[in-house]
Amino acid sequence: MRRRKQPRAEDQRPMPRNRWGIRGWLGGRGYRLDRYLYTLHRITGVGLVAWLFLHVYSMSYLGGGREPFEYIIDAYNQPLAHLGEFLMIAALIFHGLNGIRLGFLELGFLLGRPKRPVYPYREVVVQKLPRVVLLTLMVIGGIFLAFAAFEYLFLL
Amino acid sequence: MRESTLWLLQISTAIVLVVAVTVHLASFTSFVGPGRTEGLEFPVVRSRVVNPLYTVMYILFLGAGFYHGIYGVRTILSELLPNRSLRRFLVAILVVAGLAFFGWGTYTVLVALTL
Numbered sequence: 001m002r003r004r005k006q007p008r009a010e011d012q013r014p015m016p017r018n019r020w021g022i023r024g025w026l027g028g029r030g031y032r033l034d035r036y037l038y039t040l041h042r043i044t045g046v047g048l049v050a051w052l053f054l055h056v057y058s059m060s061y062l063g064g065g066r067e068p069f070e071y072i073i074d075a076y077n078q079p080l081a082h083l084g085e086f087l088m089i090a091a092l093i094f095h096g097l098n099g100i101r102l103g104f105l106e107l108g109f110l111l112g113r114p115k116r117p118v119y120p121y122r123e124v125v126v127q128k129l130p131r132v133v134l135l136t137l138m139v140i141g142g143i144f145l146a147f148a149a150f151e152y153l154f155l156l
Numbered sequence: 157m158r159e160s161t162l163w164l165l166q167i168s169t170a171i172v173l174v175v176a177v178t179v180h181l182a183s184f185t186s187f188v189g190p191g192r193t194e195g196l197e198f199p200v201v202r203s204r205v206v207n208p209l210y211t212v213m214y215i216l217f218l219g220a221g222f223y224h225g226i227y228g229v230r231t232i233l234s235e236l237l238p239n240r241s242l243r244r245f246l247v248a249i250l251v252v253a254g255l256a257f258f259g260w261g262t263y264t265v266l267v268a269l270t271l
Contacts, residue, residue, distance in 0.1 A: 049226070056260055096174055103170065151185055
């Protein structure tokens with residue numbers, strides 16, 4: 001006997017409206033550094049998706065042989081393109097390192113011991129370890145970014 | 157597919173991308189590789205792309221990249237667009253475009269084997 005499919009919750013009541021939309025990415029009540037990192041994570045993610053489509057198109061010239069490939073590489077050897085490449089690598093570094101931090105949080109590694117929720121509810125978890133890891137990742141990111149700036153803005 | 161499965165794939169592709177991006181960028185940076193100018197010369201690129209290991213890596217890289225990116229954009233759309241039909245339509249366009257570009261990229265990588 002075929003089992004009847006259960007109705008979904010979103011079909012039974014209207015979905016709550018996101019009143020702030022993209023404006024909510026820029027600031028809101030109770031936003032701290034983590035929230036702004038998340039906003040930047042989304043912005044860099046969208047930028048990288050757009051760049052990925054462009055990169056597949058431009059690298060398709062490789063299939064045509066030497067001349068088409070060198071033509072497209074010459075198009076990338078412009079000052080504005082170097083700046084774009086540097087921004088893309090900066091976005092990659094940030095998105096990757098912040099993604100690693102979010103992955104650890106998702107798996108519960110950096111949350112620490114929970115505190116009793118007492119008014120005004122400023123900290124629910126002990127937050128020294130995530131701050132230390134965040135600082136370490138920022139230092140690593142800064143080093144990679146310095147390498148990328150040297151490579152793409154000064155060497156070329 | 158269940159949302160938990162999609163999310164697990166998102167984390168898995170993130171791990172694949174961290175490795176693949178590191179290898180890809182290292183192949184033409186000055187500090188661990190030949191440098192950007194030399195690393196993007198045709199003979200150097202050809203020596204990389206005719207290697208079947210790089211072919212497999214690039215195909216995995218493409219698949220992981222498109223999945224991770226499109227799932228991320230889908231998450232953003234589901235937050236910003238309460239209209240389910242419009243959201244589904246936009247996600248469908250993204251999925252079709254992603255599959256098309258994944259196919260195009262895979263074709264380029266396979267053709268590059270014959271260079």
